[in-house]
Amino acid sequence: MHELNPSRFSGCLLGLAVGDALGMPLEGMRASSIRKRVGRVRDFMDAPWRMLKAGQWTDDTKMMLCHARSILERRGVDVEDTARKFVAWFESGDWRGIGGSTYESIRRLRAGVHPEESGARGEMAAGNGAAMRIAPVGLADCLDLEKLRRDVREVSMITHANPEAVAGAQAVAFAVAKAARGDLQPPSLIAETVDFIGPCAVSERLLLAEKFLSGGMEPEEALARLGTSGYVVETVASAFFCFLRTPKDFEETVSRAVEGGLDSDTTGAVAGAISGAFNGLEGIPERWRRGVEAAEEIIGLGEGIFRLVSEGLAA
Numbered sequence: 099m100h101e102l103n104p105s106r107f108s109g110c111l112l113g114l115a116v117g118d119a120l121g122m123p124l125e126g127m128r129a130s131s132i133r134k135r136v137g138r139v140r141d142f143m144d145a146p147w148r149m150l151k152a153g154q155w156t157d158d159t160k161m162m163l164c165h166a167r168s169i170l171e172r173r174g175v176d177v178e179d180t181a182r183k184f185v186a187w188f189e190s191g192d193w194r195g196i197g198g199s200t201y202e203s204i205r206r207l208r209a210g211v212h213p214e215e216s217g218a219r220g221e222m223a224a225g226n227g228a229a230m231r232i233a234p235v236g237l238a239d240c241l242d243l244e245k246l247r248r249d250v251r252e253v254s255m256i257t258h259a260n261p262e263a264v265a266g267a268q269a270v271a272f273a274v275a276k277a278a279r280g281d282l283q284p285p286s287l288i289a290e291t292v293d294f295i296g297p298c299a300v301s302e303r304l305l306l307a308e309k310f311l312s313g314g315m316e317p318e319e320a321l322a323r324l325g326t327s328g329y330v331v332e333t334v335a336s337a338f339f340c341f342l343r344t345p346k347d348f349e350e351t352v353s354r355a356v357e358g359g360l361d362s363d364t365t366g367a368v369a370g371a372i373s374g375a376f377n378g379l380e381g382i383p384e385r386w387r388r389g390v391e392a393a394e395e396i397i398g399l400g401e402g403i404f405r406l407v408s409e410g411l412a413a
Contacts, residue, residue: 101280108400113374117366217259236274277375
């Protein structure tokens with residue numbers, strides 16, 4: 099019997115937002131610059147050049163909220179409703195760092211292209227834009243992994259019609275699902291994830307992360323080798339590395355993730371979602387729970403998805 103717990107569901111979504119907000123002012127910086135100018139990253143910081151204050155998050159959380167709200171309103175994953183919410187977010191103008199593939203895809207949606215056809219294609223579409231936002235789908239489908247596989251693919255394709263982008267999102271959703279239902283075992287997570295998503299570049303890089311973990315490699319070197327750019331293969335491997343290095347320590351996990359630099363907000367968001375689902379809401383330091391933007395709404399969305407899944411289980 100799975101151990102469903104509302105704390106894991108809220109911890110997942112708030113953990114994503116916290117990781118995103120922690121990495122927000124560091125986005126684009128190299129790890130060496132972060133070490134020199136900031137040292138260890140333990141607190142939210144203002145980013146006046148982005149017109150964002152300490153604790154505010156980026157497009158990663160904006161898009162996660164589109165998924166979460168749609169799941170609650172539609173009582174499950176609904177591709178067309180999710181796409182409509184992406185368009186409404188786009189039209190609000192509050193983009194906070196929208197990626198190129200996402201921007202072009204939502205422009206196509208606005209022009210009337212169907213969500214099945216709107217996603218960016220080709221090698222340049224192997225970004226982390228689906229993986230960064232996918233956590234609510236992992237929660238909603240945590241008890242049906244085949245449905246999770248299908249739903250993640252369909253909602254990822256709205257913006258990223260690339261097999262690696264889809265595989266990366268499936269990897270993150272799988273880890274979130276395992277954590278949410280209480281049967282994530284850190285030592286076997288990478289092997290199970292690779293088995294779930296199948297042979298691909300995401301799997302190869304995850305296996306490299308596992309090798310670095312078993313060898314006790316320091317996070318600075320591991321993230322430099324695994325990569326922390328917007329390429330989904332790098333993001334997923336680095337986020338999994340940070341989580342699995344310190345699975346019971348949310349603060350250390352997300353701090354190390356954002357200190358890798360470059361697409362620091364997304365590495366932090368993915369690591370934060372998995373760690374938050376594993377450790378629950380109470381595993382997130384109180385100063386971060388209090389200081390992150392829209393915490394109450396995000397916690398409420400997590401609780402709402404928990405109730406939805408629990409009702410399905412009861413039925």
